Amino acid sequence: MSRTRSSSTPAFRRRSVLGATVLATCGLSACSVETGGDAPAATTDDADFAFSFDPEDSDADQLLWMDSGDLKAVFIGAVIDAFGEKFPEVTTKYDGSGWDQVNQVVPLGIRNGSAPDVFALPQNVPAETAINEGWVQPLDDVLPDFDSWKAGFPATALINGIHVFDGKTYSWPLNSTRRLDITQYISHAAAEAAGVSVPVEDVSTWDDLRSLAKEITAAGTPGILSTADHLYVVIGNLANTAGWLGNSDGMNMKTGKHEYSAPEYLEALEFVRSLIDDGSFVPGFLTLKDADARAQFPTGLAGISLNGPWDIAQWAQDYPDFDYTILPLPSPDGSEYTIPFRETGANMSWLYADSPNVEAAAAVIQYMGSVDGQRTMVELSEGFLVSTLEEANASADPSLLNDRAALVADLAAATMRTCPQFEIRNEAAGEVTLKLQSSDPSISALIEGVFTGQISDAEAALKDLDSRRDEEMEKAFEEAAADGADVDISELQFPNWDPTTDYTAEHYAELESR
Amino acid sequence: MSTSAMAGTLRRHRRGELFWIYLFIVPGLVLTAMFVFYPMLASWYFSLTEWNGFTDGKDFVGLANYRELVKDPLFWGSFGRSMVFVLIGVPLRVGLALVLAIVLNNIIRGRLSTFFRTVFFLPVMAAASVIGVVLTFVLSPSNGPVSFFLTSTGLSDAPVEFLSDPTLALWSALALHTWKNFGMTLIYWLAALQTVPAEYYEAAAMDGAGAVQRLLRITLPVLIPFSVIIIVLTANENLHAFALIQALTGGGPYYSSEVVEVYIFRTAFAPDSAGGVPRLGYASAAGCFFGLATLAIALLQAWAITLVSAQRKRMK
Numbered sequence: 001m002s003r004t005r006s007s008s009t010p011a012f013r014r015r016s017v018l019g020a021t022v023l024a025t026c027g028l029s030a031c032s033v034e035t036g037g038d039a040p041a042a043t044t045d046d047a048d049f050a051f052s053f054d055p056e057d058s059d060a061d062q063l064l065w066m067d068s069g070d071l072k073a074v075f076i077g078a079v080i081d082a083f084g085e086k087f088p089e090v091t092t093k094y095d096g097s098g099w100d101q102v103n104q105v106v107p108l109g110i111r112n113g114s115a116p117d118v119f120a121l122p123q124n125v126p127a128e129t130a131i132n133e134g135w136v137q138p139l140d141d142v143l144p145d146f147d148s149w150k151a152g153f154p155a156t157a158l159i160n161g162i163h164v165f166d167g168k169t170y171s172w173p174l175n176s177t178r179r180l181d182i183t184q185y186i187s188h189a190a191a192e193a194a195g196v197s198v199p200v201e202d203v204s205t206w207d208d209l210r211s212l213a214k215e216i217t218a219a220g221t222p223g224i225l226s227t228a229d230h231l232y233v234v235i236g237n238l239a240n241t242a243g244w245l246g247n248s249d250g251m252n253m254k255t256g257k258h259e260y261s262a263p264e265y266l267e268a269l270e271f272v273r274s275l276i277d278d279g280s281f282v283p284g285f286l287t288l289k290d291a292d293a294r295a296q297f298p299t300g301l302a303g304i305s306l307n308g309p310w311d312i313a314q315w316a317q318d319y320p321d322f323d324y325t326i327l328p329l330p331s332p333d334g335s336e337y338t339i340p341f342r343e344t345g346a347n348m349s350w351l352y353a354d355s356p357n358v359e360a361a362a363a364v365i366q367y368m369g370s371v372d373g374q375r376t377m378v379e380l381s382e383g384f385l386v387s388t389l390e391e392a393n394a395s396a397d398p399s400l401l402n403d404r405a406a407l408v409a410d411l412a413a414a415t416m417r418t419c420p421q422f423e424i425r426n427e428a429a430g431e432v433t434l435k436l437q438s439s440d441p442s443i444s445a446l447i448e449g450v451f452t453g454q455i456s457d458a459e460a461a462l463k464d465l466d467s468r469r470d471e472e473m474e475k476a477f478e479e480a481a482a483d484g485a486d487v488d489i490s491e492l493q494f495p496n497w498d499p500t501t502d503y504t505a506e507h508y509a510e511l512e513s514r
Numbered sequence: 515m516s517t518s519a520m521a522g523t524l525r526r527h528r529r530g531e532l533f534w535i536y537l538f539i540v541p542g543l544v545l546t547a548m549f550v551f552y553p554m555l556a557s558w559y560f561s562l563t564e565w566n567g568f569t570d571g572k573d574f575v576g577l578a579n580y581r582e583l584v585k586d587p588l589f590w591g592s593f594g595r596s597m598v599f600v601l602i603g604v605p606l607r608v609g610l611a612l613v614l615a616i617v618l619n620n621i622i623r624g625r626l627s628t629f630f631r632t633v634f635f636l637p638v639m640a641a642a643s644v645i646g647v648v649l650t651f652v653l654s655p656s657n658g659p660v661s662f663f664l665t666s667t668g669l670s671d672a673p674v675e676f677l678s679d680p681t682l683a684l685w686s687a688l689a690l691h692t693w694k695n696f697g698m699t700l701i702y703w704l705a706a707l708q709t710v711p712a713e714y715y716e717a718a719a720m721d722g723a724g725a726v727q728r729l730l731r732i733t734l735p736v737l738i739p740f741s742v743i744i745i746v747l748t749a750n751e752n753l754h755a756f757a758l759i760q761a762l763t764g765g766g767p768y769y770s771s772e773v774v775e776v777y778i779f780r781t782a783f784a785p786d787s788a789g790g791v792p793r794l795g796y797a798s799a800a801g802c803f804f805g806l807a808t809l810a811i812a813l814l815q816a817w818a819i820t821l822v823s824a825q826r827k828r829m830k
Contacts (some may be wrong), residue, residue, distance in 0.1 A: 034644060126781060155550065282656050283656045287683075287762075287763055287764075292651075433791075434566075437791065437793065448766055448768040453680075453770055454767075
């Protein structure tokens with residue numbers, strides 16, 4: 001997007017407000033963005049906040065934005081504040097109070113006509129529902145210079161059934177999902193107490209991890225910290241290191257079948273079971289909450305935490321002196337691996353269908369989705385939020401990025417590869433999603449059952465899960481097709497998928513030309 | 515004034531009185547209709563539909579949700595655990611509270627009695643979810659004070675996983691629920707004990723009855739009608755343990771502490787990693803079925819009240 005300003009695109013100096021807005025946003029949203037430590041303060045950059053908005057031509061008098069807050073609040077809050085300061089005739093408010101608030105306030109607001117101008121969808125409301133019920137409106141007709149704005153995204157970033165419905169673009173990915181869900185965070189205090197030199201140089205095999213966990217446990221601190229909230233993700237990622245091709249839903253996109261009972265998955269399950277049998281896991285991990293685990297790890301709850309990079313920002317804020325090594329997950333024999341992931345984009349926001357302040361909301365959305373806006377997001381988040389626009393990531397000022405955020409971003413780039421997605425292949429995918437029912441016990445529950453001994457035959461239970469999930473999928477396809485959707489379950493198969501490379505628009509085109 | 519005129523005045527007065535009575539009932543009736551009767555009837559209707567809770571479209575499926583429900587082992591597991599809360603939790607709480615109420619009423623008196631009543635009633639005042647969150651820290655096997663006490667005193671070799679051991683989770687939740695609501699049952703019994711006429715005890719003392727005889731021959735017989743009511747109220751409380759269990763264990767590990775309310779919540783609003791959309795229609799069927807079961811228990815207890823009352827009349 002051009003950074004040239006016309007009379008209708010006034011500029012606002014970002015440099016002058018950056019530090020203040022970061023702090024103000026953090027305070028307002030109780031978010032965790034101060035990274036402290038050796039992270040440089042995000043204070044300098046030459047770019048400006050540029051909004052295509054002319055108050056003379058608009059009836060907009062306010063801009064309310066609501067989402068779950070967290071890390072993105074540092075960017076969204078800053079942009080909203082800057083907009084409000086530049087256009088004082090528009091009252092602005094950013095509410096990043098968390099999912100509970102979104103889940104309650106948005107549906108109520110829709111019902112009584114007072115929903116925020118831009119909001120995150122409540123967690124249990126599929127996008128198809130919000131569109132069918134008339135909650136949200138497409139961006140195509142309201143965003144200034146929409147076509148060039150849309151063209152700025154990679155070809156596979158705006159996905160049918162996720163962002164695009166019936167050819168209209170309703171939402172967009174604020175940031176990329178190319179972010180490792182699980183990495184090793186090794187506490188230096190715990191490692192040193194076990195006689196291990198820090199920073200820890202190499203934990204590249206499963207045996208390395210098991211030995212280190214045993215040593216740390218023997219020295220008096222539980223070796224491994226992981227919670228039931230995401231243990232299934234840990235096992236899924238470990239299985240990926242052993243060559244498992246399942247995605248976050250357990251589906252192998254080559255075959256279009258769920259493969260939780262694949263040998264690699266069972267191998268990973270057994271490996272984690274061996275860690276538990278060693279006594280290396282934190283006692284009570286099955287009822288420990290993620291948030292509590294994150295808060296207690298720096299205080300010595302365990303030696304090695306298996307979790308995502310979102311922990312780093314909070315540790316930096318709450319425990320700036322806490323020192324640790326970041327390493328990728330080990331593989332069974334130390335060989336390289338790739339982790340398939342669905343690039344659906346994260347932190348999507350939606351424009352309220354009855355918003356009387358569309359021009360103001362559209363101007364802000366346009367800026368946020370531009371290269372300038374995305375680069376600002378990367379810089380303000382100190383690199384913890386990665387853009388789907390490579391240009392934005394590449395042009396971000398390195399001096400504004402947190403070293404650890406850069407490291408985990410590099411690890412993600414090195415090991416994560418986009419896998420094929422049915423949603424990109426067929427725009428009617430959303431109709432299937434709406435028909436897909438949950439299947440209990442879930443993978444998360446089954447893993448609990450295996451580790452507590454309530455399930456004695458893990459393989460049989462996982463085979464049953466695969467079978468149930470496949471049946472539910474077939475049923476959803478049949479029901480969607482019966483309702484008129486042009487879908488076929490064979491479209492879940494992507495025989496041209498090479499898990500070692502990103503599955504790109506060319507691959508989709510190649511598949512269709514076969 | 516003639517008799518007929520007086521009668522007319524009385525009728526008018528009575529009509530006026532009735533008008534005001536009904537007028538003052540209206541707000542309560544409207545609120546009850548909105549927040550009790552309507553949701554109840556709506557649940558019955560929803561239970562006959564396949565509905566995710568947020569779309570306009572509800573597919574009428576008749577009794578299909580109920581047919582699926584009666585074949586669902588996870589539902590029956592949660593139903594059984596709710597029954598454990600009633601069949602074991604209620605006698606435990608009612609019995610212990612009765613003993614303590616008698617002690618506080620007859621043995622410990624004055625300020626000490628008031629102090630103990632307050633101490634036992636305090637947990638009732640606290641929000642169940644807050645208590646649940648705090649207790650997860652207190653019972654944490656990795657750094658909780660209970661675990662530290664048990665291991666440091668040698669009472670246990672290893673940290674006790676009160677909430678994450680499937681053989682302990684339900685019983686821990688039941689014990690904590692009993693403790694949290696114990697004060698309420700205690701207050702019921704203390705109120706009931708106030709109804710025992712002091713003359714009975716005086717007469718019994720003059721006849722040479724001892725403490726045990728006074729308890730068995732006077733106190734307990736007088737309390738029997740109250741006991742039925744107290745059991746009904748306590749059973750009702752024990753069937754509504756959602757907030758505490760959700761905060762303590764979320765129904766885990768692997769459903770080992772999942773009671774019916776948690777099952778309904780999970781099915782209606784939180785499909786978790788199972789994927790798919792919520793199933794409000796199916797969850798409503800579970801709620802209606804459970805409501806009927808609760809009603810059956812209440813009717814059983816009402817029948818017991820009738821029996822006891824009839825027995826007492828015969829004794830008189």
